[in-house]
Amino acid sequence: MDEQKLIAFFKDLHAHPEVSGSEFRTTAKLREALEAAGVRILPSGLQTGFVAEVGGQRPGRVIGLRCDIDALPVSEESGLPYASQTGGVMHACGHDFHAAALLGAALLLKEREAELAGTVRLVFQPAEEYGNGAQAVIATGLTADVQEFYALHTYPPFPAGTLGIKEGPVMAAPDAFHIRIRGRGCHGAQPHKGISPVPAAAALTLALQSTTGLVVDPFSPAVVTVTHLSAGNTWNVIPESALVEGTVRTLRGEDRAALRERIAAAAEGCAASYGCTAEFEWEDGPAAVVNDAALCGAAKALALQMGFTVARQEDTMSSEDFSVYLAACPGVFIRVGTGGGYPNHHPRFTADPAALWPASRFLARLALERCAAE
Ligand SMILES: [Zn+2]
Ligand SMILES: [Zn+2]
Known part of the structure; x- marks a missing residue:
């Protein structure tokens, strides 16, 4: 050849x-x-x-x-x-x-x-x-x-x-997280009769933007990006649940572990403060x-x-x-x-x-x- x-x-x-x-x-x-x-x-x-x-x-x-x-x-x-x-x-x-x-x-x-x-x-x-x-x-x-x-x-x-x-x-190591926030669906006009997962998902999305600054050495690159946020399907119904998904990119094993732990804690904390619960799932990518x-x-x-x-x-x-x-x-x-x-x-x-x-x-x-x- x-x-x-x-x-x-x-x-x-x-x-x-x-x-x-x-x-x-x-x-x-x-x-x-x-x-x-x-x-x-x-x-x-x-x-x-x-x-x-x-x-x-x-x-x-x-x-x-x-x-x-x-x-x-x-x-x-x-x-x-x-x-x-x-x-x-x-x-x-x-x-x-x-x-x-x-x-x-x-x-x-x-x-x-x-x-x-x-x-x-x-x-x-x-x-x-x-x-x-x-x-x-x-x-x-x-x-x-x-x-x-x-x-x-x-x-x-x-x-x-x-x-x-x-x-x-x-x-980088590309990991994925999937967080399901569960509330209780009801009529959009009667939020007090249910538990909306929407504000909890919104709060969690904002909270995740600052996670790297909280647990990762500023000289070590790391990324937490929310790429998928979804809840409900119409304007007058409070949905049962919301989904927050994204990716974590790290170069060091200790950052990877710290971010996983912090994201899980943020999911639980944000959900709880709005009366919801969170199911946290983490998928390891290659190192x-x-x-x-x-x-x-x-x-x-x-x-x-x-x-x-x-x-x-x-x-x-x-x-x-x-x-x-x-x-x-x-x-x-x-x-x-x-x-x-x-x-x-x-x-x-x-x-x-x-x-x-x-x-x-x-x-x-x-x-x-x-x-x-x-
Ligand atoms: Zn390639
Ligand atoms: Zn490629």
Whole structure:
């Protein structure tokens, strides 16, 4: 495979996006390309996505490279000649780019397999956007011996040729809360005969705006956002209950625990002060992605040596389930400049194909170097 063929492969994936858990065609195309080059696909039992391997003939370290392969339920408006042919589904986060980049890296590594001291485990992960793809891969046991993990992610603010490599937290833990406030419904003209949950939900929404300031160190970023507030369905009836939902984003485990506790207490307190009760539900997302400082140094040195510009990406409270792999070993989540001018998940998001081949070369070189590292 050469650069032009890899770009054609990427465009084909882009034209045929599949949402989380349905990546059947994508999986088949990737497997086919790898098997044609003699790359081993490991038996995993995964319905979509898979784990492949290069090396393993000579003793050395085990390095993991991970990409994700799923698309989003977004209607594409990019105007590209290779735009999505599936209505309402689009590779709006660039996971087609990640998959093609890792395919390219696998084929480059295969060419140099004889000189590879160690093993490179290649994870083509399903269901990053709306699923438990990383968990499913971990459950196969095929990554248990990986000593370092690396992943790339598209990054519109940087042009092709620039990599964002930053030590420390680069993605947040995204948790969700759902609070049901229960009162007692009645006629809108007789509020004293019922218990309205509406003022309690309103008070709680305002109270949640100040929770981070109460329990989180001002030097530690944290977000509490109410995103969904609903109660009642007409103008003259006091409803039985109200719903307050939102997301909490944190970079540190202690902030996560403190906010959970404070939001639960606020729900109970606000509800009680209006004569209502609250049912609090919390849903843990993946942990924050924290890049290893020493490994960032090695990746940066290689990037500069290969002629990339290395920059620090902007801080973000978005999330990524790559952290699931980093719970077991250190690693780096690298942003690859793909230009385009529209953010990830936007209907006009694009990833510059010029960034693809260099990304494959970088991943392959990084894996070779890290396999041989002390
Ligand atoms: Zn995404
Ligand atoms: Zn993504």
